[in-house]
Amino acid sequence: MKKLWLSLLVASMGALALTGCGSDAAGKNGEVVVYNWGEYIDPDVITEFEEETGIKVIYDEFETNEIMYPKVEAGASAYDVVCPSDYMIQKMIDNDLLAKLDFEKLPNAKANIGTQYWEQSKGFDETNEYSVPYCWGTVGILYNKTMVTDPVDSWDILWNEKYADNILMQDSVRDAFMVALKRNGASMNSTDPAELAAARDELIAQKPLVQAYVIDQVRDKMIGNEAALGVIYSGEAIYTQRENPDLEYVIPKEGTNVWIDSWVIPKNAPNMDNAHAFIDYMCRPEVALKNFDYITYSTPNDAARELIEDEDIKNSPIAFPDLSQYNNLETFSYLGDEGDELYNEMWKDVKSE
Amino acid sequence: MSNGKKLLACPYVIWSAVFIIIPLCMVFYYGLTDKSGAFTMANIAAIATAEHAKALWLSILLSLISTVICFLLAYPLAMILCNLNVNQHSFIVLVFILPMWMNFLLRTLAWQTLLEKTGVINNILGFLHLPTLNIINTPYAIILGMVYNFLPFMVLPLYNVLVKIDKNVINAARDLGANSIQTFFKVILPLSVPGIISGITMVFVPALTTFVISTLLGGSKILLIGNVIEQEFTQTGNWNLGSGLSIVLMLFIIINMVATAIFDKEGTGTAL
Numbered sequence: 001m002k003k004l005w006l007s008l009l010v011a012s013m014g015a016l017a018l019t020g021c022g023s024d025a026a027g028k029n030g031e032v033v034v035y036n037w038g039e040y041i042d043p044d045v046i047t048e049f050e051e052e053t054g055i056k057v058i059y060d061e062f063e064t065n066e067i068m069y070p071k072v073e074a075g076a077s078a079y080d081v082v083c084p085s086d087y088m089i090q091k092m093i094d095n096d097l098l099a100k101l102d103f104e105k106l107p108n109a110k111a112n113i114g115t116q117y118w119e120q121s122k123g124f125d126e127t128n129e130y131s132v133p134y135c136w137g138t139v140g141i142l143y144n145k146t147m148v149t150d151p152v153d154s155w156d157i158l159w160n161e162k163y164a165d166n167i168l169m170q171d172s173v174r175d176a177f178m179v180a181l182k183r184n185g186a187s188m189n190s191t192d193p194a195e196l197a198a199a200r201d202e203l204i205a206q207k208p209l210v211q212a213y214v215i216d217q218v219r220d221k222m223i224g225n226e227a228a229l230g231v232i233y234s235g236e237a238i239y240t241q242r243e244n245p246d247l248e249y250v251i252p253k254e255g256t257n258v259w260i261d262s263w264v265i266p267k268n269a270p271n272m273d274n275a276h277a278f279i280d281y282m283c284r285p286e287v288a289l290k291n292f293d294y295i296t297y298s299t300p301n302d303a304a305r306e307l308i309e310d311e312d313i314k315n316s317p318i319a320f321p322d323l324s325q326y327n328n329l330e331t332f333s334y335l336g337d338e339g340d341e342l343y344n345e346m347w348k349d350v351k352s353e
Numbered sequence: 354m355s356n357g358k359k360l361l362a363c364p365y366v367i368w369s370a371v372f373i374i375i376p377l378c379m380v381f382y383y384g385l386t387d388k389s390g391a392f393t394m395a396n397i398a399a400i401a402t403a404e405h406a407k408a409l410w411l412s413i414l415l416s417l418i419s420t421v422i423c424f425l426l427a428y429p430l431a432m433i434l435c436n437l438n439v440n441q442h443s444f445i446v447l448v449f450i451l452p453m454w455m456n457f458l459l460r461t462l463a464w465q466t467l468l469e470k471t472g473v474i475n476n477i478l479g480f481l482h483l484p485t486l487n488i489i490n491t492p493y494a495i496i497l498g499m500v501y502n503f504l505p506f507m508v509l510p511l512y513n514v515l516v517k518i519d520k521n522v523i524n525a526a527r528d529l530g531a532n533s534i535q536t537f538f539k540v541i542l543p544l545s546v547p548g549i550i551s552g553i554t555m556v557f558v559p560a561l562t563t564f565v566i567s568t569l570l571g572g573s574k575i576l577l578i579g580n581v582i583e584q585e586f587t588q589t590g591n592w593n594l595g596s597g598l599s600i601v602l603m604l605f606i607i608i609n610m611v612a613t614a615i616f617d618k619e620g621t622g623t624a625l
Binding site: 064066067069070073165171173207210211212213214224225226340344348349351352 | 576
């Protein structure tokens with residue numbers, strides 16, 4: 001999850017590198033084209049993977065699921081490994097874009113990923129045949145203790161006029177609607193036009209209070225004391241707290257989104273074997289731990305969690321919350337083309353207001 | 354000889370076919386069909402919906418304001434540049450072109466850092482006990498970004514046309530009794546109309562279609578028509594609607610160019 005300009009720079013540099021090197025640069029065992037969220041891997045892990053396996057990694061990044069989908073669907077880029085979120089994986093399975101994984105080639109995935117995450121994955125990948133969990137987490141409110149005087153335990157605080165121009169919202173349609181739907185007590189997978197219209201009106205009412213709609217910049221802006229409250233992914237919370245101890249992360253009482261980002265292999269992937277090798281490598285406990293230390297997003301890799309030395313992190317309520325204490329958590333599901341259209345239409349209404 | 358010339362033109366013909374004509378045909382194909390590939394005008398008619406019309410209107414308004422500000426800033430500057438001696442003016446022109454060597458995105462991001470609530474400008478103002486400047490994430494910041502980024506495109510055509518005006522024409526006007534204000538309005542301004550026209554086009558068109566400036570400096574709160582189109586392609590995945598709206602935008606650009614071309618003829622006609 002990186003800023004737009006950085007992704008653009010990386011993309012253009014990647015294009016240069018491709019044209020410049022040609023096929024001589026491919027590793028002795030071929031290559032694997034990985035399409036992942038920005039800043040979602042420890043770069044050393046890629047180098048070590050290349051050294052050990054002789055497979056060259058061509059690495060590309062996206063900022064939202066919605067940006068990723070058309071590129072994979074168009075098939076022009078032919079990615080081998082992609083890391084979408086839950087509902088998007090469901091959409092890709094429904095539209096026949098994904099290959100079934102060969103778990104014989106993924107011994108580490110079977111051994112190390114906790115059962116509860118396979119169970120949770122069944123919500124979008126019924127048979128556990130298409131995806132291997134990579135990271136998971138919640139969405140909540142990150143607030144600055146020096147700037148917010150009220151108790152923060154509810155999404156309501158994002159509608160509090162006291163914090164006008166001090167609120168950062170997510171600039172992505174499902175995340176933004178999740179906040180409003182949950183606040184209204186509705187399901188975040190609702191396709192009921194009345195519930196959605198109510199959520200849209202809430203978001204429009206909130207807009208004058210919002211400083212900016214951002215995605216990855218929430219992190220930097222909160223660290224820089226630019227805003228008092230921000231909607232953020234739990235994985236970013238630990239990192240921001242390291243940089244700015246005044247920040248605190250809360251899961252609102254109305255419930256929130258529990259998400260999983262998982263590795264999948266597109267149907268048209270040219271390097272199936274290398275793709276499996278890459279996914280399996282990511283599931284090794286020490287590799288998963290290295291990634292966790294670097295990106296601070298919760299790992300579903302139980303063996304890796306056991307290796308965490310710092311007890312505070314290992315039992316952190318932010319990284320590894322006990323989800324049984326909430327009864328209103330949900331995971332996004334794919335709502336079909338019509339549902340998508342309804343959301344997009346209403347989101348446009350919010351943005352153009 | 355003429356065969357040789359034709360061969361020389363070959364790379365440009367291929368270039369324009371591959372990078373201009375084919376993409377343009379694709380835009381028209383997508384814009385005039387729906388998802389199943391059947392012909393439709395719905396994507397173009399979609400401009401009339403409230404949120405699209407509003408985005409278009411806002412884009413036109415902001416780019417018009419930016420163009421006017423650019424013109425008012427650039428004209429005196431171009432005149433000053435012309436009146437400098439040769440060594441100085443090449444240096445000063447360089448100073449104005451220098452920022453263009455840096456990436457456009459980086460320069461716009463720099464403004465974000467400068468204008469933020471806890472940004473550089475507000476820190477300095479706070480230190481001097483002056484009121485802080487809160488224009489980030491408002492239309493004013495977008496206009497600032499447009500003016501800053503596109504000003505050189507106004508300065509250079511104006512400078513080029515002003516520097517070519519024969520000094521004897523101006524001297525003749527003064528000789529015949531015109532004061533400096535009359536000289537300016539009756540001689541210099543009409544003679545510089547071609548530069549004004551190309552300056553306006555080169556500022557107005559990119560300002561009308563920008564989406565990066567409004568995203569970075571508007572905090573994604575202000576939806577310009579460029580943002581709408583960008584989101585149809587990258588987020589919503591509705592290429593047909595995105596292309597349809599692009600065609601509408603193209604019409605506006607063509608209208609702008611036709612209008613300036615007509616005005617150009619009249620302008621130079623009366624001047625000569």
